[in-house]
Amino acid sequence: MTAERGAPTGAPGAEKRVGGGLDTEGHRRAVAAEFTRLVHDGTLDLPLPGSGRTRQRWAALTALAERDLGLVRLAEGHTDALAVLAELRDLGVRDLPGVRPGRRWGVWAAEPPGAALEAVPTRDGNWRLTGTKPYCSGARACTHALVTARTGEARGLFAVALDPAHATPVSGSWTAAGMAASDTLDMRFDAAPATRAGPPGAYLERPGFHHGGIGVAACWYGGARAVAATLRAAAARCGEPHTLAHLGAVDAQLEAADALFDRAAAELDADPDDRKGGAALRAMRVRSFVEGVASDVLYRVxxxxxxxxxxxxxxxxxxxxxxxxxLRQHHGERDLAALGTAALGAVATGGLPGVQERPS
Known part of the structure; x- marks a missing residue:
């Protein structure tokens, strides 16, 4: 694709400062290089969700997020792709691409209104992807991606190698300063050869879709911890009462989030195939709570x-x-309304513990 696919390694903290700020492009390149190093040295070969070590997986993502949120966005996509492929194999999906050393994966599943990516079958039983896919994190750093695309009215998941002859990042399609290092660009596909990864709907309907959503929350949590570290350092220096009060509130909320991850991991490891049907509600609860904690940390700091x-x-x-x-991967009141609907359903069916009707 670009020279970055074989780029030398480097640390995200090594970017040079320009005009009192950060060299954004230098930072992006350093993050891409560090992502490459982490893949090549096996650091991102994390325990799979439901493996009995789910908490270790989320803790690793949190630790990376404390270092750099752009870096963890790439790492989370890569580790999620490996988990998706493993889960699909366990579900009996055949002819999936191999997880080979050095391949750097993304999961590109956003489907906002507007641009559309179409998958067309070929005579030899393969597929070709044509169109534009928005919000492709690691557009210039990944070598492969799992991509959702439309096959008529259905939504399918496809594995694609990011050959520059068929897949081109759209320069300038991310103009914001926030998450610039995640290199989240639109990607234009032109008859890109692809392999279908399961039947239509497989991406959203598997239990791991919800497990992966908690992994994203673990990244938000690491970002909140990084922001809170600045408050903690300031409180240690000055001991001013209002600063200490904000630190106390932040500390309590971060500890509560940490405990919630412990509980969610234990529940997930006890029921990785979601036979009890609690995965969606669990993921919505964790994501909504952590989003609220992180938002309050930003406010209080x-x-x-x-x-x-x-x-x-x-x-x-x-x-x-x-x-x-x-944090805007959480959709605010829309996601809270979905959580409320699911919580009512759990009460009605005597579902998960923790949701109980209050006496009138």
């Missing part, structure tokens, strides 16, 4: 510390900006 860290600490300012954008 800003209230406690003012403009100083945003103006003079480039790393903190970038994390705040990145996390603000990243």
């Amino acid at each position: 800003g209230r406690a510390l003012g403009a100083g860290p945003l103006a003079h600490e480039a790393g903190h300012a970038r994390t705040v900006t990145d996390l603000t954008v990243y």
Whole structure:
């Protein structure tokens, strides 16, 4: 694809500063290089969801998020792709691509109104992808991707090698400062050879779709911890009462989120195939709670510390900006309404513990 596919390794903290801020392009390249290193040295070969070590998986994503949210966005996509492929194999899907050393995967499944990606079958039983896919994180860093595309009215999942002859990142399709290092661009496909990964609907209907959603929340949680670290350091220096009050509130919420991940991982490992039907509700609960915690951390750290860290600490300012954008993978009141509907359904059917009707 580009020279970055074989780029030398480097650390995300090594970008040079320009005009008191950060060299955004240099940071993006450093993140891509670090992502490459993590894939090649096996750091991203994480335990699969439901393997009995799900909490270790989420903790690894949280730790990467504390380092850099752009980096963890690439890492989370890669590890999610490996989990999807493993789950589809377990479900009996055949002819899936191999997970070979050095391949850097993304999962590109966003389908907003507008641009459409179409999959057309070929005479030899394969498929070709044509059209534009938006929100492709790692557009210039990944070598392969799992991509959703339309086959008539259905939505299918396809594995595709990102050959530059058939897949081209659309320059300038991400103009925001937030999450710039995630290299989230539109990707234009032109008759790209692809392999269908399961029947239509397989991507959304498998239990792992919900398990993966909690993995994203683990990344948000790491970002919140990184923002809170600035508050913790300031409180240690000054001990000002209002700063300490905000720190106390932040600390309590982060600890509550951590405990919720413990519980969710234990439940998931006890029922990885979702025979009890609780995966969707569990994922919605965790994501909604963690999004609320992270949003409150952003609010409280800003209230406690003012403009100083945003103006003079480039790393903190970038994390705040990145996390603000990243959290919008949670769809606010729309997702909360879905959670409310699911919670009512759980009460009606005597479902998961933790949802109980209040006495009138």
